[in-house]
Amino acid sequence: MKTVYLDYAATTPVDARVLKAMLPYFCEQYGNPSSLYSFGREARRAVGQARRQLASLLGAEPDEIFFTSGGSESDNWVIRSLSEEALRHGGGHIITTKVEHHAVLRACEALPSGIEVTYLDVDSEGRVQPEAVESSLRPDTFLVSVMAANNEVGTIEPIAEIGAICRAHGVFFHTDAVQAVGHIPVSVKEWQVDALSLSGHKLYGPKGIGALYLRRGHKLAPFIHGGEQERGLRAGTENTAGIVGLGEAAAIAAAELAEESARLQGL
Numbered sequence: 001m002k003t004v005y006l007d008y009a010a011t012t013p014v015d016a017r018v019l020k021a022m023l024p025y026f027c028e029q030y031g032n033p034s035s036l037y038s039f040g041r042e043a044r045r046a047v048g049q050a051r052r053q054l055a056s057l058l059g060a061e062p063d064e065i066f067f068t069s070g071g072s073e074s075d076n077w078v079i080r081s082l083s084e085e086a087l088r089h090g091g092g093h094i095i096t097t098k099v100e101h102h103a104v105l106r107a108c109e110a111l112p113s114g115i116e117v118t119y120l121d122v123d124s125e126g127r128v129q130p131e132a133v134e135s136s137l138r139p140d141t142f143l144v145s146v147m148a149a150n151n152e153v154g155t156i157e158p159i160a161e162i163g164a165i166c167r168a169h170g171v172f173f174h175t176d177a178v179q180a181v182g183h184i185p186v187s188v189k190e191w192q193v194d195a196l197s198l199s200g201h202k203l204y205g206p207k208g209i210g211a212l213y214l215r216r217g218h219k220l221a222p223f224i225h226g227g228e229q230e231r232g233l234r235a236g237t238e239n240t241a242g243i244v245g246l247g248e249a250a251a252i253a254a255a256e257l258a259e260e261s262a263r264l265q266g267l
């Protein structure tokens with residue numbers, strides 16, 4: 001009996017081309033990207049290339065990409081860092097939705113008192129109403145977080161419309177784009193997002209690697225302390241092979257997105 005795997009929203013297999021790109025970074029080019037000698041330089045070069053590949057897929061600049069362990073970490077990082085900052089100024093208000101992934105919902109629920117969260121309803125198709133976002137804004141709203149594509153029902157949210165509203169009101173806008181990146185065109189500029197979470201294993205990359213796009217000019221408090229990696233914002237020796245795999249997956253997605261997206265729509 002042949003098994004057919006249909007849950008690509010849960011995870012995807014690693015593309016053979018991605019695996020090929022990653023392999024040298026386990027046993028041959030295993031240098032630490034922070035080391036100053038040639039082994040380190042080669043690893044650092046590979047990390048830099050992956051950063052450019054990923055930035056290119058998102059229409060971002062390489063210095064706006066921060067590698068993380070995945071979508072959950074990226075979501076938690078934004079929510080917790082911005083909340084800590086708000087708490088230093090007396091607290092504040094977050095707007096999100098009832099259909100977010102638990103990485104957003106549980107992170108919001110775990111926030112200390114002083115942070116109030118509005119969880120917006122969605123319509124019968126899972127769509128968030130941009131007008132509801134706008135009418136829920138308060139003077140103390142410091143973050144709006146709305147996912148780009150839903151992991152359970154596949155609804156694509158009106159991110160550009162919500163982004164325009166947030167930008168007009170000067171409110172930080174984060175989108176969990178874990179289910180969107182690599183599947184539909186993503187442009188951080190057209191969407192007017194300040195931060196965007198993504199994950200390697202949803203786009204034929206490896207598990208345990210992801211990224212946070214953070215618009216130039218914003219600074220988040222580090223989520224993991226202890227080293228100068230990721231420009232001091234995310235400590236820990238880089239997952240070089242994973243990063244290379246994510247970069248390759250992004251490059252493949254960029255090259256094949258139009259064709260693949262049309263194929264999936266057809267299915």
Ligand SMILES: Cc1ncc(COP(=O)(O)O)c(C=O)c1O
Pocket residue numbers: 009010069070071072073101103147149150151176178179198199200201208209210
């Ligand atoms: C929408 C969404 N956000 C976040 C995540 C978590 O990503 P990761 O598994 O990389 O932590 C997932 C994974 O299922 C997801 O679908």
